[in-house]
Amino acid sequence: MSNISNYKSLTVEVSNKIAHIKLNRPDAFNSMNLDFWQEFPTVIHDINNESAARVIVISSTGKHFCAGMDLSVFTQSEQDTTMELGRKHEQLRRTVLRLQECFNVLEKARMPILMAIQGGCIGGAVDLVSAADCRYCTSDAFFSIEETKLAMTADLGTLQRLPKLISMGLVKELAYTGRRMPAQEAKDAGLVNSVYDVQESMLTAVMAIATDIAARSPLAVTGCKEMINYARDHSVADSLNYMSVWQSGMFQPQNDMMETFKAKAKNRPPEFDDLAPIDNSKVL
Structure with a gap:
């Protein structure tokens, strides 16, 4: 792949037909800043279009997998205050659709996507992992649809994909309350395939699964x-x-x-x- 090391929010390594993408902003809990929204779909598109790998593993760095949308995305967005209201809202709709496409690429990619999750998987991160083929996590992991705590509705895929993965009633409870779903509950509900003690053992197991797929x-x-x-x-x-x-x-x-x-x-x-x-x- 071209420009494989030129990303600000990610690292990418392709070896033995496995692409390993790491979210790489641990000091910010890997929150999804503007760089992420530009780089992540580009990486997936490049791997898919170039057939650079047969399976993609997505993991993270630091204590938490991902804290969701970075607040800078909200504060840096520019809106024309003089724009007619209907046109302004149509523009916002297109913005939401563009952000949704950043995760739709995971389903459209021709190769399987495996998620390795440690610590918190919060807000937009749940949108992200819901679009993957398989999810694995550590025992300290938790999943939280945080949007209602911010007085908004999750809009990038969680509410559409999660009901196909776990029970509708559980999705509604998680979405309405914003409570944390711990690793074992996620495993029992069918959201994750397996739970591991620590990140190292999880990545070893996930890479072994990826190796089997690549074969x-x-x-x-x-x-x-x-x-x-x-x-x-x-x-x-x-x-x-x-x-x-x-x-x-x-x-x-x-x-x-x-x-x-x-x-x-x-x-x-x-x-x-x-x-x-x-x-x-x-x-x-």
Whole structure:
């Protein structure tokens, strides 16, 4: 990837087909400042478009995973006080949509996204992790939909995605009260896959899972992600129909499947081609 070390709010390392993105503002509890909102979707787009990795792990630094939206985002926003009210509100709507897209990229990425969460996962951070494929956390982690404490409604995906991950009643309780949901409750509710004692053991386990994913056919894995996300938002009948369309076009047994048979016969790991890069500059 180009400009891999030129980020202010993140660090990025790509190794063994795994991209590891770290939120890197520990002194500010990794709150999401203006740099984050510009850099984070760019990093995800670059990895996806360049097929730079087969799986993305997102972790953090310091005591807390992320304290949510940095207050500087609110104080630095410029509004034209002379603008007609309807147009001002239409502009605000487009701003919200742009911020939502910063997390939508996680679902649109062709490779799985794994979140490794320690300490607090607060406000906008819940929007972030809700858009991932899998979540893992430490025993000291907690999740809090803080927006009602600020007299606002969460607007970047938590209220839309979380009800597909845990029970509707629990989502409503968390959103209405803003209370903290501790790690074990998050595990029992199905929000996180596993809970680990400390961050080091969590990252070791998550990287092992990422290694397993990276060893599979990337075409098969992206097919799983596409189908599971589609099924979440559509009926069983529609999802089965889309599955038949996907399989008729993407399933090529003479390639990746045959490679698995050859590798097993020779007692070696299979070798798969990466997904093709996406070149948005080409029309055809």
